[in-house]
Structure formats: structure tokens, C-alpha cells
Amino acid sequence: MVREPVKTSNDKRGNAPEPACNQAPAKSSAATATATVDAMFASQGWKPFRFQRSAWRAYRNGESGLVHSATGTGKTLAVWMGPILQWLDQNPNREKWDAKRPPEARVLWITPLRALAQDTENALRQPIDALGLPWSLQSRTGDSSTSQKSRQLRRLPTALVTTPESLCLMLTHEKLHSAFAGLQAVVVDEWHELLGTKRGVQTELALARLRRLQPGLRVWGVSATLGNLDDAMESLLGPASADQGRLIQGYTKKKIQLESIIPKRIDRFPWSGHIGTRMVPQVAECLDEVNSALVFANTRSQTEIWYQSLLKHRPDWAGRIALHHGSLDGSVRRWVEDGLRDGSLKAVVCTSSLDLGVDFTAVDLVVQIGSPKGAARLLQRAGRSGHQPDAASRLVFVPTNAIELIELAAAQQAIADGALESRPLLSKPLDVLAQHVVTVAIGGGFDDKTLLNEVRSTASYQNLTNGEWRWILDFVVQGGASLHAYPEFHRVQRQGDRYQVTERRIATMHRMNIGTIVSDAAMKVKFLKGNTLGTAEESFLSKLNPGDKFLFAGRLVALVRVKDNFAYVRRAKGEPDSVPRWMGGRMPLSSELSRQLREKLHQAADGVLVGREMKSLKGLLELQQRWSRLPRVDELLIESIKTRGGYQLFVFPFEGRLVHEGMAALLAYRMTRRMKTTFTMACNDYGIVLQSPHRVDVAAAIDHGLFASEQLVADILESMNSTEMAKRQFRQIARVAGLIQQGYPGRQKSAGHLQASSNLFFDVFRQYDPDNMLLSQAEQEVLDLQLETDRMASALDRIENSTVVVTAPDRVTPLSFPLLVDKLRERVSSETLAQRIQRMQQQLEKAAGAE
Structure with a gap:
């Protein structure tokens, strides 16, 4: 991989990619392409950055590569102007340009979210209009009209903005292959968001197919906030070409102002689960100070609640604040996006649906509700504001419990150290490959050896074995070893050396279900007399009775009836009975x-509190140190506390919820092999609690390998209901691989039907086809994705090389209190949870005050 050094410009204005240019350059056939583009920039008072010029030069030299730069620093134009400059090189005579006959397809722009397509199209159109190019530019996503898609099948535009799913759909149409063979470039936007996901693997396979159709294709990726750039390049270009790829670094460190709203009173016994709406007045004060802001929450449910809470606090903001998440109807999302662009909206409460893509120039503040759980995500969201390289991005952090302030301090340190998260790659997911093979079989068919070489040219499948390839072919041709007697699973037919799909029914069903995004079956939520609001998952709606009220799309609605995959609602008043939960x-x-x-806690143990966030927690941290201990980086803290509920073991690895879920079951299993007892457990991102009716000899358990990493996988599989976990994971795999179909639009199958079908396949395979590779994939995905066993193994190795400190506090400590609350959720009580927690807090505060 050829690395381009970081280069910046001294021009104070910088290059904001989005503002339109109203003046076209002088019409001169003698003007060079570079001079023409420079004139366009100058007309806006801009000057191209050196990293942008480097990208343009690399493109014109026929190179492929990756542009890595902070959010809002001009990445879009860095990759977009290369194809434009090349066309200007080839067509210098403006008099021969004919807007009525635009050039044939030249550029494919892949965006990870269909919600971004229109915004991206608008940004790409501005240089086209400013230069007066005769190019046609369109989008093709799930939101595009049927008529537009039909026109595109006859002739693709000069540049097309699409998603990985829509690209794969287009690959099933052989008539488009000649157009793809004429492509000059493919740009994959926000590559860091696709990397390490099945959608990213799907994109890799699609890129390999396009390279087969056009061997000279240039491929460029756009990425920000990414740690493993070498892996990103290899996945984008393929292992054989990654060394020749050009890595161009732009602004990797943008000015960022991170602030936090610290509660006037810090709970020394914090708990998770409440979402910090008591901070609404302080957030409203921040919003009052700016013209436009994005308020990020981590879930769609949180956005609904925060939107309503802000509106209740400031009813005068009705019509000036809005809601945006992926389950809202496309027309609603577009209205919100337009309001951000034209400055008519003061604030938008949103999820990651506005994490990515072209920035909104009006936004001058980002508010983050709760911990983003990663430094890269915090950096990404901060970059939504201050949309110029020389402008500072401002983010205000709102903790939902006190300990999250430590997370913010940790994130600030990670950003300062450049320790951004890497995206671990997926290795040869066979469900995605099975889907791709059927896609290629519909789109003209294939020769198995040629397609195998093409598949192996990707990073994800470079180590695909001949046996695995033969299994995939057998699976799509005759359903594998256990389904060969059922014709509906004979999707691909072999005719001599060619593999093709010949049945129209199979092709239609495959196209309807293409993609790797798997969620609960969704139903449209629609007013009884009026517009569609969006989609909610069937598992939520099926639990409602007619008349039940819930928050959706920023409104309080009541369910009227469910019919034909629609949930009909009416406006309601009063308080909601529930809020939708999305997977x-x-x-x-x-x-x-x-x-x-862990480093921040180590510093606190030494009495070093750096920053407002850590200093605000002085009382909490001192109490933790007094009653128990603050663990150092080379220590594991275990608190053994006797409560009315039994003997509690609180273990604090600080490794994240997924690791802790598996570790809790592992520790309980290993201890019950030595003593007869029963454990109940809970966990959060910081630790684990194991409750037993009997006292546990922790020291003896440690001496007998409680934290040993040997036999880890075997012990995990023994300690958990791994069969049920694999069965749940298999549902997603079966859907992607094409074993089960969600149905046609408007006639989708219910979640219960899909689950029953998936479970039937799982049981049949286990009994009659135990070597089925999709079963093995399900078991491996449970270990890798649900339990993060590699990370758990690293954590256990770290613990074995650390000092285990066991304390026996007289009462629950500040660190253990939130874990105890999580355990209480599972118990039935006549009191509300909040009331019980408040009473417990008061008792503990009284004990602390008595000291």
C-alpha cells in the first residue's frame, strides 16, 4: 500500500464540499481541466487542499485507493472530482457538450444507508451544475420509484448513487452488464461503516464482479475514524491489488471541543437504565445558544422519548425541532434533512441515521446522549458540526449515569492518543456467498472455476477451500445433503459447464429478499386516515391491544387495528403505555x-483526577476507595458482599457487556463444578455479579483455574445454552442464505412463521446433516459476534497476569450498585423499580454520611 503523507493547506477558508457554486468558469476550449476546476473553486473563495489534489492526480494516473480524513474535511470532493477531471481531459471542447445526450455510465457511488442517497446526490450534483457538465446523476435505492428503476434498466445515468443491496439487485440483470463494463470508477462512501460486516462482505463480492466485467475499473473508498487502514485497503481492493493502492491521508485530526453537562448533584450510587431525561433543562439551555444542532441518542427508542421530553419542556419549539431515525418513512426523513439544510430546524433528535454521509453545513453543535461506547463513534458524531477543516467541531456530552463521565474522560484520552477502534474483519461467511452465487446465476450464469477465482480475489474469501466451494454449489443446486428431495431448493441449474437460474419464480423471490440486513419482520405504521409514519417491528406491535398508546415518529398514537401488514393508528392524548423497541x-x-x-481508574486510585469529568466524580471515587478499592490497570477487583438476597460476587474486568455475558456464564460453570450451588447473574459494561445462596471460596476457585484461558471455548459451550444461541443465530444465516424468504412486499411472512421455519431447518440439519456448514457458521458466529471469545481470551490472559484483589465490603459500593440494580430488574416486586432504587440509594447515602 502506497501511503500519501498528510498534507494540509494554509488557506483559511478551507474547502467545504457542499455549498453550491453559482458562477460557471469561462467557456474556453483551451482551458485545461485543472484550470477549469480551480476556477470553480476560486469562484467560491476556496482553494483545493493538497490531499484533494493528490487524490485527483492518483485517479487520473489510473490508480485506486482510500481517502482517509476526518469528518467534514472535504473527502467527498477528493474522490468525486477525479472522474470529473478525467472527463474534462477527454472532452476539452465545451461546444461539443450536449446536455440532451449525457455520457453513458461512468461512476457508481455506493453509500451504506439509503437515507443518505438523496443527500449525497445533492452534494455530487453541485459541481456538475457549477461546471455545466452534461452529466446525468440519479439515485437507486429501496426508496426509488418503480418507474425510475425501470428507466435505469434501459439506460444507466452517467453517475449513479446506490446501496450495496441495490447494486446486487442490478447485478441480477444481465442487460446491465454492458453498462457496467463501461464504468470508469466505483466509489464506496463511509467504508469504515461497512468494513467488518456482512454488508461489507457483500460489497466486496459485488466489487469483484464489477472488476470481472471491467478489468480497468478504478475503486476508491472514503473513510474516517478508522484504526486498521491496511485491512480496510485490502478489503476494498482485494489482496492482490492492496499493495498498489494509494492511501491518501487528509485531515486526520480536526479541532474538536468536547464538553460535558455535569449534573449539579452526582449520585454516588449511580444506576443504568434511566436515560437521563432529568438533564433536559440543561440540554435545552445548550440548544438555545445555537442556531442548529443534532442531538444523538444511541437507540431509536431513546430518540422518541428525548424528542417528546424536549417538546414538553419547550412547547414553543413545536415545528422547530424534529425526529430522525431509520424506521421513519422516507418522506419524513427527507423533510427533516431539508429542514437542516435550509436552517428552518433548530434541532433534530436522531440516531446513527445521521451519523454518516455529507454534513449539514448549518449544524454548529452536536449533543451526545449517553456514552457512544467508542472513541471513533464519538469523533464521527462530533464531526457532524463545524463543517470546515479549519472550524472546530463542538460536542456536548450528556451522561445518563455518573460512571459514563469516566467513559467520556477515557474517550477524550483515546482520541488524544489516536487510539481509534479497528473493525475486525469477517472471514468467509458462507451465507453471504450462497446468496451471491444465486445472484450471479440469475445475472447471466457462471462457470464454476471462473467464479471461484473471482470470489477468491476478495479479502474475505481468499482462503476459501475447494471443499467449501463444492459445498456451496451443491447447496444452491440441490439444497445440500438433506434437502435434495425438495425441488423448491433446487435454485440453480447446471447446464454443461454453466450454472444458471432458469425459473422466473426463483429469480423474482431472490430479488425480493436480497441483502444481509436481517431484523424482526417490520410492519408499516399508518394513520387510519392519512400518511404512513414509518415501520415498527412486528414483535412489538403484536403485544399491543387496540387502544394502547405509544410514541412513534414524534407523536403519541393509539393502535386501532392491525391488518394486511399495516398497523393503523390514530392520534392520542395523555401518557404513552409503551415506547417501541427496535433490535x-x-x-x-x-x-x-x-x-x-481502566487507566483512568488507575489514576484515580493514585488520587490523580484529570479533567472536569473526573474531578466531578471525586466523592464517588473516594467512597469506592474507602469502602472497597479502585482497581489499578494490573489488578482485577472482586467484591464479596452479603446481602438479603444472598452472597454476591461482583467482578470488574471492564471489558464490555458482550464479553461479560459469556464470562459470567463461564465463571459460574467453573465454580459449580467444584461446589453444589446455583448462581443467578447480571452484567453491564463494567462488571459481572454472581449471586449464590452459599458463600463461595473465591481464592480456592482462582487457584483451580477460575480465570484460565485454556479450554475456553469448550467451557463456554458447556456453560451456556449454546444450542439455543446457535439456533437464534441460524435464523439470520438461513434468511441470508435463502433457506427462508420474508415474502413479497405487502405480503411479508410473520416473525413467528419465519422463526418456526428456521427452527425446523436447524433441527433437520442437526439430525440428518450434522456436517452442514451453515450450522458450523452459526456456532462460530455465536462465539465471535455474540460472546467475543477472542476478546474474552485476551481478557482472561490479562487477568491471569494481574493481581486479583478480593475485598469484602460491609455494603454495596458505588461500582457494584448498578449491577445490583440490573439484577433487581429480573425480580417481581409490588414497588416500581425506581422507588426501590431510590430507597436503596437513601440507605447507602445515610451509611456513607454516618461515617
């Missing part, structure tokens, strides 16, 4: 942030 909202603490968090 995929849980973000574990990153390994980099975990490391920095």
Missing part, C-alpha cells in the same frame, strides 16, 4: 475505550 440498539464498550477506562 440492534445495544452497543458494547469498545476494547480501546475499556483500556482507557
Whole structure:
């Protein structure tokens, strides 16, 4: 990989990619392409940055590569102007330009979210209009109209903005292959967001297919806030070409002002689960000081609640604040995005649906509700404001409990040290490959040896074995060893040396279900007489009775009835009975942030509190040290506390929720092999609690290998209901691999139907086809994705080389209190949880005050 050194410009204005240019350059056939583009920039008072010129030069030299630069520093134009400059080189005579006959397809721009497509299209159109180019530019996503998609099948525009799923759909149409063969470039936007996901693997396979159709294709990625750039380049360009790829570094360190709203009173016994809405007045004060802001929450449910809370606090903001998340209808999202652009909206409460893509120039403040769980995500969201390289991005952090202030301090240190999270790569997911093979079979068919070489040219499948490839072909041709008697699973037909899909029904169903995004079956939420509001998951709506009220799309609505995959609602008044819960909202603490968090506690143990956040927690940290201990980086803290509920073991590895879930089951399993007892458990991002009716000899358990990393996988599989976990994971794999279909638009199958079908396949395979590779994949994904066993093994190795400190406090400590609260959630009580917690806090504060 050829690395371009970081180069910046002294021009104070910088280069903001989005503002439109109203003056076209002088019409001169003698003007060089570079001079033409420079004139366009100058007309806006801009000057291209050196890293942008480096990208343009590399593109014109026929190179591929990756542009890595901080959010809001001009990455879009760094990759977009290369294809434009090349076309200007080839067409210097403006008099021959004909807007009625735009050039054929030249550039494919892949965006990770369809919600970004329109915004991206608008940003790309501005240089086209400013230069007066005769190019056509369109989008093609799930939100595009059927008529537009039909026109694009006849002729693609000069430049097309699309998503990985829509690109794969286009690959099933052989008539488009000639257009793809004429492409000059593919740009993959926000590559860091796709890297290490099945959608990223899907994109790798699609890029390999495009390279087969056009061997001279240039491929460029755009990325920010990424740690493993070498892996990113290899995945983007393929292992064979990664060394020749050009890595161009732009502004990797943008000016960022990170602030936090510190509560007037810090709870020395904090708890998680409440979402900090008591901080609404302080957030409203911050919003009052700015013209436009984005308020990020980590889940869609939080956005709904925060939007309503802000509106209740400031009813005069009705119409000036809005809501944005991926489950809202496309028309609602576009209205919000337009309001951000034209400055009519003061604030938008949003999720990661506004994390990515082209920035909104009006935004001058970002508010983060709760910990983003990673330094890179915090940096990404901060960059949504201050949309110029020389302008500072400002982010205000709102903790939802006191300990999150330590996370912010840790994130600030990680950013200062440049310790951004890496995205671990996926290795040959066979469900994605099976889907891709059917896609290629529909799009004209393939020769197995040629396609195998093409697949192996990707980073994800470079080590695909001949046996695995033969299994995939057998699976798509006759359903594998256990489904060969069922014709509906004979999706691909072999005709001589060619593999093709010949049945129209199979092709249609595959196109309807293409993609790797798997979630609970979604139903549209629609007013009984009016517009569609968006989608909610069937598992939530199925639990509601007619008349039940819930928050959705920033409104309080009541369910009227469910019919034909629509949930019909009406406006309601009063208080909501519930808030929708969507899957995929849980973000574990990153390994980099975990490391920095342990370092911050180590400093606190020495009495060193750096920054407002740590100083505000002085009382909490001193009490923790007095009653128990603040663990150092080379220590593992275990607190053994007797409560009315039994004997509690609180273990604090600070490794994140996913690791702790598996570790809790592992520790309980290992201890019960030595003594007869029963454990109940809970965990959070900081630690684990194990409750037993009997006292546990912790020292003896440690001596007998409690934290040993040997036999880790075997013990995990024994300690957990691994069969049930694998069965749940298999549902996603079966959907991606095409074993189960979600149905046609408007006639989607219920979640219960899909689950039953998936479970049936799982049981059949286990009984009659135990070597089925999709079963093995499900078991491995449980270990890698749900339990993070590699990270758990590293944590256990660290613990074995650390000093285990066991304390026996008389009462629950500040660190153990939130874990105890998490255990209480599982118990039934006549009191509300909040009331019980408040009473416990008062008792502990009284004990602390008595000292």
C-alpha cells in the first residue's frame, strides 16, 4: 500500500464540499481541466487542499485507493472530482457538450444507508451544475420509484448513487452488464461503516464482479475514524491489488471541543437504565445558544422519548425541532434533512441515521446522549458540526449515569492518543456467498472455476477451500445433503459447464429478499386516515391491544387495528403505555475505550483526577476507595458482599457487556463444578455479579483455574445454552442464505412463521446433516459476534497476569450498585423499580454520611 503523507493547506477558508457554486468558469476550449476546476473553486473563495489534489492526480494516473480524513474535511470532493477531471481531459471542447445526450455510465457511488442517497446526490450534483457538465446523476435505492428503476434498466445515468443491496439487485440483470463494463470508477462512501460486516462482505463480492466485467475499473473508498487502514485497503481492493493502492491521508485530526453537562448533584450510587431525561433543562439551555444542532441518542427508542421530553419542556419549539431515525418513512426523513439544510430546524433528535454521509453545513453543535461506547463513534458524531477543516467541531456530552463521565474522560484520552477502534474483519461467511452465487446465476450464469477465482480475489474469501466451494454449489443446486428431495431448493441449474437460474419464480423471490440486513419482520405504521409514519417491528406491535398508546415518529398514537401488514393508528392524548423497541440498539464498550477506562481508574486510585469529568466524580471515587478499592490497570477487583438476597460476587474486568455475558456464564460453570450451588447473574459494561445462596471460596476457585484461558471455548459451550444461541443465530444465516424468504412486499411472512421455519431447518440439519456448514457458521458466529471469545481470551490472559484483589465490603459500593440494580430488574416486586432504587440509594447515602 502506497501511503500519501498528510498534507494540509494554509488557506483559511478551507474547502467545504457542499455549498453550491453559482458562477460557471469561462467557456474556453483551451482551458485545461485543472484550470477549469480551480476556477470553480476560486469562484467560491476556496482553494483545493493538497490531499484533494493528490487524490485527483492518483485517479487520473489510473490508480485506486482510500481517502482517509476526518469528518467534514472535504473527502467527498477528493474522490468525486477525479472522474470529473478525467472527463474534462477527454472532452476539452465545451461546444461539443450536449446536455440532451449525457455520457453513458461512468461512476457508481455506493453509500451504506439509503437515507443518505438523496443527500449525497445533492452534494455530487453541485459541481456538475457549477461546471455545466452534461452529466446525468440519479439515485437507486429501496426508496426509488418503480418507474425510475425501470428507466435505469434501459439506460444507466452517467453517475449513479446506490446501496450495496441495490447494486446486487442490478447485478441480477444481465442487460446491465454492458453498462457496467463501461464504468470508469466505483466509489464506496463511509467504508469504515461497512468494513467488518456482512454488508461489507457483500460489497466486496459485488466489487469483484464489477472488476470481472471491467478489468480497468478504478475503486476508491472514503473513510474516517478508522484504526486498521491496511485491512480496510485490502478489503476494498482485494489482496492482490492492496499493495498498489494509494492511501491518501487528509485531515486526520480536526479541532474538536468536547464538553460535558455535569449534573449539579452526582449520585454516588449511580444506576443504568434511566436515560437521563432529568438533564433536559440543561440540554435545552445548550440548544438555545445555537442556531442548529443534532442531538444523538444511541437507540431509536431513546430518540422518541428525548424528542417528546424536549417538546414538553419547550412547547414553543413545536415545528422547530424534529425526529430522525431509520424506521421513519422516507418522506419524513427527507423533510427533516431539508429542514437542516435550509436552517428552518433548530434541532433534530436522531440516531446513527445521521451519523454518516455529507454534513449539514448549518449544524454548529452536536449533543451526545449517553456514552457512544467508542472513541471513533464519538469523533464521527462530533464531526457532524463545524463543517470546515479549519472550524472546530463542538460536542456536548450528556451522561445518563455518573460512571459514563469516566467513559467520556477515557474517550477524550483515546482520541488524544489516536487510539481509534479497528473493525475486525469477517472471514468467509458462507451465507453471504450462497446468496451471491444465486445472484450471479440469475445475472447471466457462471462457470464454476471462473467464479471461484473471482470470489477468491476478495479479502474475505481468499482462503476459501475447494471443499467449501463444492459445498456451496451443491447447496444452491440441490439444497445440500438433506434437502435434495425438495425441488423448491433446487435454485440453480447446471447446464454443461454453466450454472444458471432458469425459473422466473426463483429469480423474482431472490430479488425480493436480497441483502444481509436481517431484523424482526417490520410492519408499516399508518394513520387510519392519512400518511404512513414509518415501520415498527412486528414483535412489538403484536403485544399491543387496540387502544394502547405509544410514541412513534414524534407523536403519541393509539393502535386501532392491525391488518394486511399495516398497523393503523390514530392520534392520542395523555401518557404513552409503551415506547417501541427496535433490535440492534445495544452497543458494547469498545476494547480501546475499556483500556482507557481502566487507566483512568488507575489514576484515580493514585488520587490523580484529570479533567472536569473526573474531578466531578471525586466523592464517588473516594467512597469506592474507602469502602472497597479502585482497581489499578494490573489488578482485577472482586467484591464479596452479603446481602438479603444472598452472597454476591461482583467482578470488574471492564471489558464490555458482550464479553461479560459469556464470562459470567463461564465463571459460574467453573465454580459449580467444584461446589453444589446455583448462581443467578447480571452484567453491564463494567462488571459481572454472581449471586449464590452459599458463600463461595473465591481464592480456592482462582487457584483451580477460575480465570484460565485454556479450554475456553469448550467451557463456554458447556456453560451456556449454546444450542439455543446457535439456533437464534441460524435464523439470520438461513434468511441470508435463502433457506427462508420474508415474502413479497405487502405480503411479508410473520416473525413467528419465519422463526418456526428456521427452527425446523436447524433441527433437520442437526439430525440428518450434522456436517452442514451453515450450522458450523452459526456456532462460530455465536462465539465471535455474540460472546467475543477472542476478546474474552485476551481478557482472561490479562487477568491471569494481574493481581486479583478480593475485598469484602460491609455494603454495596458505588461500582457494584448498578449491577445490583440490573439484577433487581429480573425480580417481581409490588414497588416500581425506581422507588426501590431510590430507597436503596437513601440507605447507602445515610451509611456513607454516618461515617
